[in-house]
Amino acid sequence: MQPTREQKLWMYENMLVSRFFEETIEKIYLEGKTPAFNMAAGPIPGEMHLSNGQEPCAVGVCAHLKATDIVTATHRPHHIAIAKGVDLKKMAAEIFGKTTGLSGGRGGHMHIFDANVNFSCSGIIAQGMGPAIGAALSRKMQKRDGVAVAFLGEGAANQGAFHETLNLASLWKLPVVFVIEDNAWGISVSKLDSTSVPRNDIRAQAYGMPGVFIPNNDTLAIFEAAGEAIARARKGDGPTLIEIETYRLAGHFMGDAEGYRPKGEVEGLRTKDPILVLKKNLLEKEKMKEGDLVKIETTARQCVDEAISFARESAYPAPEEAMIGVFV
Amino acid sequence: MQPTREQKLWMYENMLVSRFFEETIEKIYLEGKTPAFNMAAGPIPGEMHLSNGQEPCAVGVCAHLKATDIVTATHRPHHIAIAKGVDLKKMAAEIFGKTTGLSGGRGGHMHIFDANVNFSCSGIIAQGMGPAIGAALSRKMQKRDGVAVAFLGEGAANQGAFHETLNLASLWKLPVVFVIEDNAWGISVSKLDSTSVPRNDIRAQAYGMPGVFIPNNDTLAIFEAAGEAIARARKGDGPTLIEIETYRLAGHFMGDAEGYRPKGEVEGLRTKDPILVLKKNLLEKEKMKEGDLVKIETTARQCVDEAISFARESAYPAPEEAMIGVFV
Amino acid sequence: MTTQANERRLTIARAMAEAISQEMRTDERVFVMGEDIAQLGGVFGNTRGLLDEFGKERIRDTPISETAFIGAAVGAASDGMRPVVELMFVDFFGVCMDAIYNLMAKNTYFSGGKVTVPMVLMTSTGGGYSDAGQHSQCLYGTFAHLPGMKVIVPSNAYDAKGLMTSAIRDDNPVVYMFHKGLQGMGWLGTEKGAIVNVPEEAYEIPLGKAATVRTGTDVTIVGVAMGVHQGLKAADELAKRGVSAEVIDLRTLVPLDRDHICESVRKTGRLIVVDEDYNSYGVSGEIIASVVERDISSLKAPPQRVAYPDIPIPFSRPMEQWALPSAEKIVSAYDRMVKH
Amino acid sequence: MTTQANERRLTIARAMAEAISQEMRTDERVFVMGEDIAQLGGVFGNTRGLLDEFGKERIRDTPISETAFIGAAVGAASDGMRPVVELMFVDFFGVCMDAIYNLMAKNTYFSGGKVTVPMVLMTSTGGGYSDAGQHSQCLYGTFAHLPGMKVIVPSNAYDAKGLMTSAIRDDNPVVYMFHKGLQGMGWLGTEKGAIVNVPEEAYEIPLGKAATVRTGTDVTIVGVAMGVHQGLKAADELAKRGVSAEVIDLRTLVPLDRDHICESVRKTGRLIVVDEDYNSYGVSGEIIASVVERDISSLKAPPQRVAYPDIPIPFSRPMEQWALPSAEKIVSAYDRMVKH
Numbered sequence A, B: 001m002q003p004t005r006e007q008k009l010w011m012y013e014n015m016l017v018s019r020f021f022e023e024t025i026e027k028i029y030l031e032g033k034t035p036a037f038n039m040a041a042g043p044i045p046g047e048m049h050l051s052n053g054q055e056p057c058a059v060g061v062c063a064h065l066k067a068t069d070i071v072t073a074t075h076r077p078h079h080i081a082i083a084k085g086v087d088l089k090k091m092a093a094e095i096f097g098k099t100t101g102l103s104g105g106r107g108g109h110m111h112i113f114d115a116n117v118n119f120s121c122s123g124i125i126a127q128g129m130g131p132a133i134g135a136a137l138s139r140k141m142q143k144r145d146g147v148a149v150a151f152l153g154e155g156a157a158n159q160g161a162f163h164e165t166l167n168l169a170s171l172w173k174l175p176v177v178f179v180i181e182d183n184a185w186g187i188s189v190s191k192l193d194s195t196s197v198p199r200n201d202i203r204a205q206a207y208g209m210p211g212v213f214i215p216n217n218d219t220l221a222i223f224e225a226a227g228e229a230i231a232r233a234r235k236g237d238g239p240t241l242i243e244i245e246t247y248r249l250a251g252h253f254m255g256d257a258e259g260y261r262p263k264g265e266v267e268g269l270r271t272k273d274p275i276l277v278l279k280k281n282l283l284e285k286e287k288m289k290e291g292d293l294v295k296i297e298t299t300a301r302q303c304v305d306e307a308i309s310f311a312r313e314s315a316y317p318a319p320e321e322a323m324i325g326v327f328v
Numbered sequence C, D: 001m002t003t004q005a006n007e008r009r010l011t012i013a014r015a016m017a018e019a020i021s022q023e024m025r026t027d028e029r030v031f032v033m034g035e036d037i038a039q040l041g042g043v044f045g046n047t048r049g050l051l052d053e054f055g056k057e058r059i060r061d062t063p064i065s066e067t068a069f070i071g072a073a074v075g076a077a078s079d080g081m082r083p084v085v086e087l088m089f090v091d092f093f094g095v096c097m098d099a100i101y102n103l104m105a106k107n108t109y110f111s112g113g114k115v116t117v118p119m120v121l122m123t124s125t126g127g128g129y130s131d132a133g134q135h136s137q138c139l140y141g142t143f144a145h146l147p148g149m150k151v152i153v154p155s156n157a158y159d160a161k162g163l164m165t166s167a168i169r170d171d172n173p174v175v176y177m178f179h180k181g182l183q184g185m186g187w188l189g190t191e192k193g194a195i196v197n198v199p200e201e202a203y204e205i206p207l208g209k210a211a212t213v214r215t216g217t218d219v220t221i222v223g224v225a226m227g228v229h230q231g232l233k234a235a236d237e238l239a240k241r242g243v244s245a246e247v248i249d250l251r252t253l254v255p256l257d258r259d260h261i262c263e264s265v266r267k268t269g270r271l272i273v274v275d276e277d278y279n280s281y282g283v284s285g286e287i288i289a290s291v292v293e294r295d296i297s298s299l300k301a302p303p304q305r306v307a308y309p310d311i312p313i314p315f316s317r318p319m320e321q322w323a324l325p326s327a328e329k330i331v332s333a334y335d336r337m338v339k340h
């Protein structure tokens, strides 16, 4: 089913929060890293994988999830974390490595854990798939409501864990949905050079589960397909594999010169920016006023600014705290 | 195409050699292991995975292979090794752990290596698949004739390596054929309890390669399908996935009480013994005389007996030889 | 373990199964996953009987997909369950180590201690029965080296039960490495010393506490699993010559009870480490380093290791038996030491 | 490496790429496989320029399928090729260790030496730039512990080239572990000491020979990769106080040049091991044990280790920097030693 106006607005706002958040992170990340780009320098050191362009995958899916549902994401987690309702302040603080961060700075941008909303992510390709089906199994055994969604990139669909977890999820009819964000690239390797089939939804047949493909990074179509898959899982009818054609508007990580990327590709994608597309829909189909949307923008910016200042102002952990938390 | 009379006779003889070899090994394996079954005791210690019943997979495929072609097999390797032309004396000696063995006793029954015929096998599920596609890649890069065949069990088709290697083989159009021996069991776990699809040939679609299924452990049908797949690979048209419904007439390994196996299953399979089926074909379709077949039986027994006595009479390696061969 | 009258002697296999079933009765979050652990009762018998009592839902046979079901155990553990999973042979760790060391072992830390991973990974170790190089390894050092998981290596049924109970009740991930040669499965031979009296009721043995299984004054023999029994046999031999050997069973490699080892060595002045894992960059080196970095003067002679040589494990009996640690090798290590 | 006039200073990244390209020119069996090693030239620059010179057929980008392409390398190596494959970060070994340690490392032995596996597995190691717990490990001990593979850990561009050339020409499997902090990629910071003069022509450095990179008489500092540079900095510090430190670069962990270490320690009587890998059950313990088991009398003070604590690597800069080895820690280790 199509999203209601409220659902569209929720998706719009979350896409904006994600986009503003990453635009801000992008600026701050470069602090201390110019002129010479040194990943170790600045207020946000380490790798930084931005997700702008991929917001529809996050909001279209998470619009159907409760805090009690489980999401495992990837090394490119911000948009999904935001849509899943991860505490933005604590997430920002974690990305800055501050003691107020979700994990007190132990995890950073690739290891966002928020137990309150059952969100986690990790830095190893396809690594979240096992925990996702395990959480789904846990809910099934406990007869506790809950659907698990595992996000992965199209590059991850060629990793062994993909095969093993889809087979097990189907075999045990687990309440889980696998969402592939196909942004056409695995770092510098194109889907064409990594994948023996044009679309990964085809692979669902290898596990006797439904496979769905959604072209054009279409927020509303994602919402609809995800809604069906999640409802199906909730009903106990088993897993679904969804592949979404989405857009990577940035480099693989910050600092990526993208020499491997065809000229004009990114510019072309920018003209199809999913946030503008949804905005158009809100104005034309939902007859919203520019003013109302400006309000949403303002709130989105505010909550991003608050999160960032919270992160900036928070203290760094004491070095010796590194020893705490290995075991409980 | 159907096998010629000579090809049928070749397959028949190799099936007999394999069957006789394993019947002999079975007896000797139990020496020193009764009354109390202790795996460490007797002239042949360690695990012993017999392949009787699965001979059609080996001969139907290897009938199309040259010594220069590559085969990687599994922990259940005897029938395949024999059909590929592995030196039977040295193989027997290796299984006995003798210094005259293929590897001087370092490998044993699960690690049969015969470089002269490009045969190898190993004890980790699906482990041979990587080397198979690698050898295929090597031939392609060297523009040297050669097809690689990777044998695996139906249980191995749920291991990550299966997915990764089939994708890469198809992506790079490698001259390789994947042959699944579906004997319905992975130790005590039935295919039904391990696999989310009824047949693994379905999974070929996930890699854009042809998939073939052969029911009833049918030697002639295997010959035909394998012939096409191997010819296709040789022509440079890429990989094929073949699943064969075969029979495990013995336990998973010797000492397996098979309490998990439905009553009468094995007895039922014995009545469909593929060797008898082919014999019937030779007598009726090929109008062979019993006497001719007896001759073949005799030669088969002879070469098995020679191999076994060679193994028995050979010396054990000096203990310190264990230190030799880690590096060359 | 003093053995009383009308004692109940169990194999390690049965002791493990008993500990698991007792925990499953009192804690419905506990369940078991692995290959051939249901109807078959585990290739090494440590889940025998569980399917009949608890059924398919809690005793789950899996496909041959270690990455999937161990990864799944991590997710289930963090969602309120307490999985006990089996990696049939430790030799197979290579197909699923990411789920073990990067996920199971690190999620607690990555989450700042907010997400726990209470699970037990059981796995069989050890050779000596000609199962060759992919089915006979111990790999103790490989697991003990990587942070975030506790590592248990029992040498007898009493410890096996108490350590399993502690492992299941522990809120941290625990790797439970049992030695095939000590399982008490007839078909793998049987080390009598591992079959001891085991109380019916559930009990815990604290993780991180070594045990002195024989006291002595002239040399300290440190080992785990099979190494403990070889150490005890060597101690008998040495006793005949009037040499008094102390034998320490580490029981857990992580946490490692360094105090216990050092205290003994301070007393005896001599150290022999017995380790069926590969010699270099493993357990034997760590034990020796742990002693000398604290107090080098405590040693009267160079410490010795009786470990597996740095070679893949050969199939052929004479070669494998030659390469394995043994009581004889421990005794000659002592001789080397005093000759020194 | 004495640096001459009009020298040609290279980074380790360029030295590695140069060695590979020179071998590829003279030996058509050599080819490269891995993720992002073609057009991108490797995330860490060590295959830069190879695609342009050798083309897609010999410089192959792979899917994210480490088990498949490393397993494939084994099959290709045994079929007459000499693959150089890259595991982008050593931290990822968990998804493909079976292909590495059970297949690549053991097939030679399993075949009785009849099937060789001449291949090189390059992988990046090390932290210090806040890449957190799945992208900053060294895992030296993990690889060095398992038999059948040689393990190289270069500390500078001269060694990096010579060791790569030897590795490619070696008929055995070689794991080549390069440290990100030494690559000379600006974006990872740069250790100046790693950028040294590198001859144009191809040359070999024998595997298994350590190098004394600074001679001294009072203490032996042993390390690899980044640890060597930290050792040299510490030696400068100590020199200011009139303490003469000898610094040894092991260069390869397998084979391990024990003679070289012991000889130095016999001279200095003191040993400090610097290791960015985890402290326990790893490299530091092995080096210490290797010295004391040979000759305990050679040590005047308890050996010290400056290693990574047994914790997952934290993201936050203050925590990570605190946990890493450093020249300061080496100096204080020396102080502990003499205070003793």
Ligand SMILES: Cc1ncc(C[n+]2csc(CCOP(=O)(O)OP(=O)(O)O)c2C)c(N)n1
Pocket (backbone or CB within 6 Å): A074, A075, A076, A123, A124, A125, A152, A153, A154, A155, A156, A157, A183, A185, A186, A187, A252, D035, D064, D088, D092, D095
């Ligand atoms: C097992 C493993 N191999 C390689 C990497 C290095 N790596 C990090 S991101 C990435 C590309 C992933 O591509 P995709 O799955 O499409 O996700 P995207 O980056 O496009 O979001 C790679 C190869 C890794 N983290 N884990």
Ligand SMILES: Cc1ncc(C[n+]2csc(CCOP(=O)(O)OP(=O)(O)O)c2C)c(N)n1
Pocket (backbone or CB within 6 Å): B074, B075, B076, B123, B124, B125, B152, B153, B154, B155, B156, B157, B183, B185, B186, B187, B252, C035, C064, C088, C092, C095
């Ligand atoms: C990675 C791995 N997991 C588990 C095992 C233990 N194991 C050995 S054979 C076997 C069953 C294999 O079943 P299948 O692939 O169907 O081959 P079959 O034994 O039926 O010939 C298992 C689980 C192994 N050797 N390797």
Ligand SMILES: [Mg+2]
Pocket (backbone or CB within 6 Å): A153, A154, A155, A181, A182, A183, A184, A185, A186, A187
């Ligand atoms: Mg992608």
Ligand SMILES: [Mg+2]
Pocket (backbone or CB within 6 Å): B153, B154, B155, B181, B182, B183, B184, B185, B186, B187
């Ligand atoms: Mg089978």
